[in-house]
Amino acid sequence: MSLGSSVFSTESYFHTQKPPDGLDIKTARMGEFVEHWRGVQGNKVVLVTSGGTTVPLEANTVRFLDNFSAGTRGATSAEYFLSAGYAVIFLHRQHSLRPFSRHYSHSLNPFLDLLSESSGTIAVSPEHTAKLLPILRAYHAAQVKGTLLSIEFQTVNEYLWLLKGVTGVMAPLGRRGMFYLAAAVSDFFLPEDKMAEHKIQSGHGTLSLEMDQVPKVLRPLVQEWTPEGYIVSFKLETEERFLIPKARAALSRYGHQLVIGNDLHRRKYEVVFVERTDGRRKTGVEDIPGGAETPPLEDANEFKETWLRLADLTRRTGNGADGEVEIEELIVNELVNRHDRWIADAES
């Protein structure tokens, strides 16, 4: 790692990096979905972002930088938001896990193993039916009610443009909109003018790459794009000692309501909610492009932490098998309460 000078503000990013193909169509679909559910009395809408973003190293992409994320957190949480009555926009990385079908990954639990043939018809074997039935019913219910809209992204550039677009179309929801930003977004990217046109040829020794920092769009998202939404961001760290300081720093810097901190190795059964003691936003936060993630000096009493943990007995693989409790169920329950208070606060 080295220090560099070419730092993009959010504004200069969107000014210099081209919008992806299909942006208008996808944004329009999200807009129609929001408009429909805005018209349904009291209905809440959540945006769930999920999966990692890629950073292409070549315009005709063969190589890319990626973030570790199967999309488990997002896909699982989306199911619980649906069962809590939310309309869900599931903005996810292509080929990452999806609500409902996540229970049957091609490697761990291949769906072909569920099936058996009998005189020209194919049925799910009786021993698999009990587990699949509630999943299939919830999947069909979401289809019939139209409560789930899935939109794909691949690159960090697609993600950023789509996030900006969907935040714009969700703004009219006011406090009824929640933003659950679980995607693992790259911190670095290769601007278009530095990108190779074709596959980088090997055979010439080492490869040196210099990447620019992705602008922290959470600030304009909170402070400009959606002044009323309930916003949840995530911090993933591999060293637990960074979790709470970095979560507080993010709250101070961006001004939103909640950071969910998780440690890479314990994220399936333990997370921490970090928020202001009053549960509110902080307005008038200033942008510091490229600045370090250190918080302005703030009283530690301003913040509170709530740990959510699965009990040892229920702590397992975290894929929702056989009535196992998933931590996303606890997370979503807590969030629904906070979101309802946030809505009620405005009305009182």
Added chain:
Amino acid sequence: MSLGSSVFSTESYFHTQKPPDGLDIKTARMGEFVEHWRGVQGNKVVLVTSGGTTVPLEANTVRFLDNFSAGTRGATSAEYFLSAGYAVIFLHRQHSLRPFSRHYSHSLNPFLDLLSESSGTIAVSPEHTAKLLPILRAYHAAQVKGTLLSIEFQTVNEYLWLLKGVTGVMAPLGRRGMFYLAAAVSDFFLPEDKMAEHKIQSGHGTLSLEMDQVPKVLRPLVQEWTPEGYIVSFKLETEERFLIPKARAALSRYGHQLVIGNDLHRRKYEVVFVERTDGRRKTGVEDIPGGAETPPLEDANEFKETWLRLADLTRRTGNGADGEVEIEELIVNELVNRHDRWIADAES
């Protein structure tokens, strides 16, 4: 890109980079599989490698470099090798496409859409049965006969160690072993001693990375590890003009039998076979660590090219829907013929 000096030979690579967890167990499983099929009169065994390899940037990996590859070529080819009577070792990237289940990706053709409920039982709807039935039968047949062994990798380091291991256990097959190296292997990697222990922290401007070249293990694989196997490598390029020169260069440099060249944008319906006119290996090729991929001067008449193309009428999405012809069927047909000649050559 810049020139660098730290170039690993295959020998120094395996000397300095630690073997991955689980290597012995996986290699032993492949060894047992090979031993079983070696004992079955005349049976041929193919190793199919598939999917991209990752290059972790951190020891506790959050970020990694990746290669564009869904694993379509490998998963599809494995099915055709199975139906041609081969025993198949499918060495694939975790979560990449797999034989048979590849027809039902979570996004394009979700399997939950195939199912309907009727009085507590779940069946595949009649309109989907006709397509699924032959796939399910072939899947079950491979299970019953035990002709498919799937082994996963994720990082380029795992891939290289597993490749070395499986080549060793396949060597006793002599000419009855085929190596179909369709995985998209990274050209660059970050040696252990340059890797960050924890998540690289952002907030300090740009990120600079310098990566070393992955050794070209194809040379020792051909010249030392399996002196008798039939070896097929792949060249993926984004510029067609590089295809044939680079394929010939690889044959000259590594001495194996066949390179399949494909262009990124046309690979679903057009490939080119590049081989020596006599269809043989070339022995006594010298290692040039880190050398450029330019071939020693060789008579162009030494090589021949065979283009395989899907006719326009059958050229479609290439996912095997509804009786569509897939180019992997043509590829595998051609390979079976060549492999049979290679075996017969030794016996005559």
